[in-house]
Amino acid sequence: MRRSVMKRLVLALVLAAVSGALTACGGDDAAAAGDGDPLRVGYQRFGGLALVKARAAAPDVTWSLFESGPALTEALKAGSIDVGQTGEAPPIFAAAGKTDFRIIGTSQPIPQGEAVLVKEKSGFTSFADLKGRTVALNKGSNVHWLLVKLLEANKMTLDDITVKYLKPAEGRPAFDNDQVDAWIIWDPYFALAEQPGVKVLVDASNLVNNREYILAAPDALTGKGTQLESFLRTYRETTDWGIANPEERARVLAPELKIDEAVTARALSRSAKPLAPVDATIGAEIQTIADGFAKLELIPEPVDIKSRVDETYADVFR
16 A cells, blocks of 8 residues: 555656646746746946836836946846846947847937046046056946047057056046046946046047947847837837936936936936937947957957847837
Protein backbone atom coordinates (compact mmCIF):
# COMPACT_ATOMS: atom_id res chain seq x y z
CA MET A 1 0.00 0.00 0.00
CA ARG A 2 2.89 2.29 0.87
CA ARG A 3 4.41 1.54 -2.57
CA SER A 4 1.10 2.41 -4.24
CA VAL A 5 0.96 5.78 -2.48
CA MET A 6 4.57 6.50 -3.46
CA LYS A 7 3.84 5.65 -7.11
CA ARG A 8 0.87 8.04 -7.16
CA LEU A 9 3.00 10.78 -5.57
CA VAL A 10 5.81 10.33 -8.09
CA LEU A 11 3.31 10.31 -10.97
CA ALA A 12 1.75 13.56 -9.68
CA LEU A 13 5.16 15.21 -9.46
CA VAL A 14 6.07 14.10 -12.99
CA LEU A 15 2.78 15.41 -14.39
CA ALA A 16 3.29 18.74 -12.60
CA ALA A 17 6.80 19.06 -14.02
CA VAL A 18 5.59 18.27 -17.54
CA SER A 19 2.76 20.78 -17.20
CA GLY A 20 5.19 23.43 -15.98
CA ALA A 21 7.57 22.76 -18.85
CA LEU A 22 4.78 23.08 -21.40
CA THR A 23 3.67 26.37 -19.87
CA ALA A 24 7.24 27.70 -19.96
CA CYS A 25 7.53 26.77 -23.63
CA GLY A 26 4.67 29.10 -24.57
CA GLY A 27 1.16 28.70 -25.87
CA ASP A 28 -1.93 30.84 -25.84
CA ASP A 29 -2.35 30.76 -22.06
CA ALA A 30 1.25 31.83 -21.45
CA ALA A 31 1.01 34.59 -24.04
CA ALA A 32 -2.16 35.88 -22.49
CA ALA A 33 -0.48 35.97 -19.08
CA GLY A 34 2.45 37.88 -20.55
CA ASP A 35 0.11 40.43 -22.09
CA GLY A 36 -1.26 41.13 -18.63
CA ASP A 37 2.12 42.08 -17.18
CA PRO A 38 2.58 45.82 -16.62
CA LEU A 39 4.69 47.82 -19.03
CA ARG A 40 8.09 48.53 -17.43
CA VAL A 41 9.33 52.05 -18.15
CA GLY A 42 12.85 53.37 -17.63
CA TYR A 43 13.17 57.12 -17.17
CA GLN A 44 15.68 59.79 -16.20
CA ARG A 45 15.16 62.82 -13.95
CA PHE A 46 14.06 64.98 -16.85
CA GLY A 47 12.04 65.03 -20.03
CA GLY A 48 8.57 63.89 -20.91
CA LEU A 49 8.71 60.54 -19.16
CA ALA A 50 9.47 62.16 -15.81
CA LEU A 51 6.47 64.41 -16.38
CA VAL A 52 4.23 61.43 -17.14
CA LYS A 53 5.32 59.89 -13.85
CA ALA A 54 4.96 63.14 -11.89
CA ARG A 55 1.40 63.62 -13.15
CA ALA A 56 0.52 59.95 -12.47
CA ALA A 57 -0.77 59.89 -16.05
CA ALA A 58 0.10 56.21 -16.59
CA PRO A 59 -0.94 54.40 -13.40
CA ASP A 60 -0.68 50.92 -14.90
CA VAL A 61 3.07 50.98 -15.64
CA THR A 62 6.04 50.33 -13.37
CA TRP A 63 8.87 52.86 -13.23
CA SER A 64 12.66 52.54 -12.91
CA LEU A 65 14.84 55.62 -12.44
CA PHE A 66 18.28 55.92 -14.08
CA GLU A 67 20.96 58.58 -13.70
CA SER A 68 21.93 58.48 -17.38
CA GLY A 69 21.17 56.94 -20.77
CA PRO A 70 23.94 54.32 -20.64
CA ALA A 71 22.56 53.00 -17.34
CA LEU A 72 19.10 52.80 -18.91
CA THR A 73 20.33 50.86 -21.94
CA GLU A 74 22.08 48.42 -19.58
CA ALA A 75 18.66 47.74 -18.08
CA LEU A 76 17.29 47.11 -21.59
CA LYS A 77 20.11 44.65 -22.16
CA ALA A 78 19.34 42.90 -18.87
CA GLY A 79 15.65 42.65 -19.82
CA SER A 80 14.48 44.61 -16.77
CA ILE A 81 12.63 47.37 -18.69
CA ASP A 82 10.46 47.41 -21.82
CA VAL A 83 10.82 51.01 -22.95
CA GLY A 84 12.86 54.08 -22.05
CA GLN A 85 14.19 57.41 -23.26
CA THR A 86 17.82 58.46 -23.84
CA GLY A 87 19.91 60.97 -25.77
CA GLU A 88 21.67 60.41 -29.09
CA ALA A 89 24.76 58.45 -28.11
CA PRO A 90 23.50 55.76 -25.68
CA PRO A 91 21.66 53.75 -28.37
CA ILE A 92 24.86 53.59 -30.41
CA PHE A 93 27.04 52.41 -27.52
CA ALA A 94 24.30 49.95 -26.58
CA ALA A 95 24.16 48.55 -30.13
CA ALA A 96 27.95 48.22 -30.09
CA GLY A 97 27.52 46.26 -26.87
CA LYS A 98 25.12 43.85 -28.61
CA THR A 99 21.98 45.11 -26.87
CA ASP A 100 18.84 44.34 -28.87
CA PHE A 101 16.32 47.18 -29.10
CA ARG A 102 14.34 49.31 -31.54
CA ILE A 103 14.16 53.11 -31.87
CA ILE A 104 10.44 53.86 -31.97
CA GLY A 105 10.26 57.63 -31.42
CA THR A 106 12.31 60.79 -31.10
CA SER A 107 11.96 64.50 -30.34
CA GLN A 108 12.51 67.77 -32.05
CA PRO A 109 16.16 68.94 -31.75
CA ILE A 110 17.30 70.25 -28.33
CA PRO A 111 20.73 71.81 -28.98
CA GLN A 112 20.42 74.38 -26.18
CA GLY A 113 19.93 71.60 -23.65
CA GLU A 114 23.60 70.60 -23.38
CA ALA A 115 26.67 72.76 -23.00
CA VAL A 116 30.31 73.13 -22.00
CA LEU A 117 30.60 74.80 -18.60
CA VAL A 118 33.72 76.56 -17.33
CA LYS A 119 34.55 78.87 -14.43
CA GLU A 120 34.51 82.61 -15.06
CA LYS A 121 37.92 82.90 -13.41
CA SER A 122 39.46 80.56 -16.01
CA GLY A 123 39.45 83.25 -18.68
CA PHE A 124 38.40 80.72 -21.35
CA THR A 125 36.48 82.34 -24.18
CA SER A 126 36.24 79.50 -26.73
CA PHE A 127 36.45 75.74 -26.82
CA ALA A 128 39.87 76.04 -28.49
CA ASP A 129 41.16 77.49 -25.21
CA LEU A 130 40.72 74.05 -23.66
CA LYS A 131 43.65 72.60 -25.61
CA GLY A 132 45.85 70.80 -23.12
CA ARG A 133 43.11 70.99 -20.46
CA THR A 134 40.93 68.41 -18.70
CA VAL A 135 37.34 68.02 -19.84
CA ALA A 136 34.79 65.91 -17.96
CA LEU A 137 31.74 64.19 -19.45
CA ASN A 138 29.64 61.07 -19.09
CA LYS A 139 30.92 58.37 -21.44
CA GLY A 140 28.37 57.17 -23.97
CA SER A 141 25.86 59.95 -23.30
CA ASN A 142 24.60 62.56 -25.75
CA VAL A 143 27.36 64.95 -24.66
CA HIS A 144 29.92 62.49 -26.02
CA TRP A 145 28.84 63.33 -29.57
CA LEU A 146 28.91 67.04 -28.74
CA LEU A 147 32.56 66.64 -27.72
CA VAL A 148 33.35 64.98 -31.05
CA LYS A 149 31.75 67.82 -33.02
CA LEU A 150 33.40 70.51 -30.88
CA LEU A 151 36.81 68.99 -31.53
CA GLU A 152 36.06 68.80 -35.24
CA ALA A 153 34.80 72.41 -35.38
CA ASN A 154 37.95 73.67 -33.65
CA LYS A 155 40.36 71.53 -35.72
CA MET A 156 41.34 69.58 -32.62
CA THR A 157 41.53 65.87 -31.80
CA LEU A 158 41.05 63.79 -28.68
CA ASP A 159 44.82 63.97 -28.22
CA ASP A 160 44.55 67.73 -27.68
CA ILE A 161 42.65 67.40 -24.41
CA THR A 162 42.50 65.08 -21.42
CA VAL A 163 39.06 63.49 -21.21
CA LYS A 164 37.82 62.40 -17.81
CA TYR A 165 34.78 60.16 -17.98
CA LEU A 166 32.58 60.98 -14.99
CA LYS A 167 28.91 60.33 -14.28
CA PRO A 168 26.87 63.45 -13.47
CA ALA A 169 27.06 62.79 -9.72
CA GLU A 170 30.86 62.65 -10.04
CA GLY A 171 31.24 65.42 -12.60
CA ARG A 172 29.58 68.14 -10.53
CA PRO A 173 31.94 67.94 -7.51
CA ALA A 174 34.96 67.56 -9.80
CA PHE A 175 33.91 70.72 -11.63
CA ASP A 176 33.01 72.63 -8.45
CA ASN A 177 36.38 71.79 -6.87
CA ASP A 178 38.44 72.70 -9.97
CA GLN A 179 39.56 69.11 -10.55
CA VAL A 180 38.59 69.55 -14.21
CA ASP A 181 38.73 72.64 -16.41
CA ALA A 182 35.41 72.11 -18.16
CA TRP A 183 32.31 69.98 -17.81
CA ILE A 184 30.11 68.97 -20.75
CA ILE A 185 26.66 68.29 -19.35
CA TRP A 186 22.93 68.27 -20.12
CA ASP A 187 19.80 69.52 -18.39
CA PRO A 188 18.77 69.44 -15.61
CA TYR A 189 22.34 68.98 -14.32
CA PHE A 190 23.29 71.87 -16.62
CA ALA A 191 20.75 74.19 -15.00
CA LEU A 192 21.73 73.07 -11.51
CA ALA A 193 25.38 73.93 -12.20
CA GLU A 194 24.58 77.47 -13.40
CA GLN A 195 25.80 79.15 -10.24
CA PRO A 196 27.63 82.46 -9.77
CA GLY A 197 31.13 82.15 -11.20
CA VAL A 198 30.08 79.56 -13.81
CA LYS A 199 29.58 80.39 -17.47
CA VAL A 200 28.45 78.59 -20.60
CA LEU A 201 31.44 78.39 -22.89
CA VAL A 202 29.38 76.99 -25.77
CA ASP A 203 26.20 74.96 -26.20
CA ALA A 204 25.31 72.49 -28.95
CA SER A 205 23.68 75.03 -31.29
CA ASN A 206 24.77 74.56 -34.93
CA LEU A 207 26.76 71.50 -33.92
CA VAL A 208 24.42 68.65 -32.98
CA ASN A 209 20.66 68.15 -32.76
CA ASN A 210 20.71 66.51 -29.31
CA ARG A 211 17.43 64.67 -29.80
CA GLU A 212 15.77 62.35 -27.34
CA TYR A 213 15.21 58.79 -28.52
CA ILE A 214 12.57 56.35 -27.33
CA LEU A 215 13.91 52.79 -27.21
CA ALA A 216 11.88 49.61 -26.86
CA ALA A 217 12.80 46.00 -26.28
CA PRO A 218 11.77 43.76 -29.22
CA ASP A 219 9.81 41.51 -26.85
CA ALA A 220 7.73 44.50 -25.78
CA LEU A 221 6.89 45.32 -29.39
CA THR A 222 5.57 41.82 -29.97
CA GLY A 223 4.18 40.97 -26.53
CA LYS A 224 2.96 44.30 -25.17
CA GLY A 225 2.11 46.20 -28.34
CA THR A 226 -1.31 47.42 -27.20
CA GLN A 227 0.01 48.58 -23.83
CA LEU A 228 2.98 50.25 -25.50
CA GLU A 229 0.84 52.17 -27.98
CA SER A 230 -1.48 53.37 -25.23
CA PHE A 231 1.47 54.50 -23.12
CA LEU A 232 3.11 56.32 -26.04
CA ARG A 233 -0.12 58.24 -26.67
CA THR A 234 -0.14 59.27 -23.02
CA TYR A 235 3.51 60.27 -23.31
CA ARG A 236 2.76 62.40 -26.37
CA GLU A 237 -0.31 64.03 -24.80
CA THR A 238 1.55 64.77 -21.55
CA THR A 239 4.49 66.30 -23.40
CA ASP A 240 2.15 68.50 -25.43
CA TRP A 241 0.31 69.54 -22.25
CA GLY A 242 3.60 70.53 -20.61
CA ILE A 243 4.67 72.66 -23.55
CA ALA A 244 1.30 74.43 -23.53
CA ASN A 245 1.41 74.94 -19.74
CA PRO A 246 5.05 75.73 -18.84
CA GLU A 247 4.41 77.22 -15.39
CA GLU A 248 2.26 74.34 -14.19
CA ARG A 249 4.71 71.88 -15.79
CA ALA A 250 7.55 73.27 -13.68
CA ARG A 251 5.42 73.19 -10.55
CA VAL A 252 4.46 69.54 -11.12
CA LEU A 253 7.89 68.34 -12.19
CA ALA A 254 10.09 70.09 -9.61
CA PRO A 255 9.21 67.67 -6.77
CA GLU A 256 9.86 64.69 -9.06
CA LEU A 257 13.27 66.11 -10.02
CA LYS A 258 13.94 67.11 -6.41
CA ILE A 259 15.21 70.50 -7.53
CA ASP A 260 14.07 74.08 -7.12
CA GLU A 261 11.08 75.14 -9.21
CA ALA A 262 12.93 78.12 -10.72
CA VAL A 263 15.81 75.88 -11.83
CA THR A 264 13.32 73.38 -13.21
CA ALA A 265 11.58 76.13 -15.20
CA ARG A 266 14.89 77.38 -16.63
CA ALA A 267 15.94 73.91 -17.73
CA LEU A 268 12.54 73.13 -19.24
CA SER A 269 12.40 76.42 -21.12
CA ARG A 270 15.27 75.31 -23.34
CA SER A 271 15.11 71.51 -23.15
CA ALA A 272 11.45 70.48 -23.32
CA LYS A 273 10.56 69.90 -26.98
CA PRO A 274 7.72 68.11 -28.79
CA LEU A 275 8.04 64.44 -29.60
CA ALA A 276 8.45 63.41 -33.23
CA PRO A 277 8.13 60.26 -35.36
CA VAL A 278 11.12 58.29 -36.59
CA ASP A 279 11.74 57.69 -40.28
CA ALA A 280 14.58 57.10 -42.73
CA THR A 281 15.88 60.65 -42.20
CA ILE A 282 16.19 60.06 -38.46
CA GLY A 283 17.86 56.73 -39.21
CA ALA A 284 20.42 58.45 -41.42
CA GLU A 285 21.06 61.10 -38.76
CA ILE A 286 21.84 58.63 -35.99
CA GLN A 287 23.82 56.46 -38.40
CA THR A 288 26.11 59.44 -39.06
CA ILE A 289 26.76 59.69 -35.34
CA ALA A 290 27.48 55.96 -35.12
CA ASP A 291 29.90 56.16 -38.04
CA GLY A 292 31.66 59.07 -36.35
CA PHE A 293 32.13 57.10 -33.15
CA ALA A 294 33.42 54.10 -35.10
CA LYS A 295 35.91 56.25 -37.03
CA LEU A 296 37.34 57.57 -33.76
CA GLU A 297 37.36 54.03 -32.33
CA LEU A 298 35.09 55.11 -29.49
CA ILE A 299 33.11 51.95 -30.22
CA PRO A 300 34.89 48.68 -31.12
CA GLU A 301 33.39 48.31 -34.59
CA PRO A 302 30.86 49.95 -36.93
CA VAL A 303 27.19 49.37 -36.11
CA ASP A 304 24.13 49.45 -38.34
CA ILE A 305 22.00 51.63 -36.09
CA LYS A 306 19.65 52.83 -38.83
CA SER A 307 18.22 49.32 -39.10
CA ARG A 308 17.03 49.66 -35.49
CA VAL A 309 14.57 52.42 -36.47
CA ASP A 310 11.02 51.06 -36.26
CA GLU A 311 8.17 53.22 -37.63
CA THR A 312 5.37 51.12 -36.10
CA TYR A 313 4.25 53.94 -33.82
CA ALA A 314 5.13 56.88 -36.08
CA ASP A 315 1.49 57.99 -36.29
CA VAL A 316 1.35 58.40 -32.51
CA PHE A 317 3.93 61.18 -32.73
CA ARG A 318 2.59 63.04 -35.77
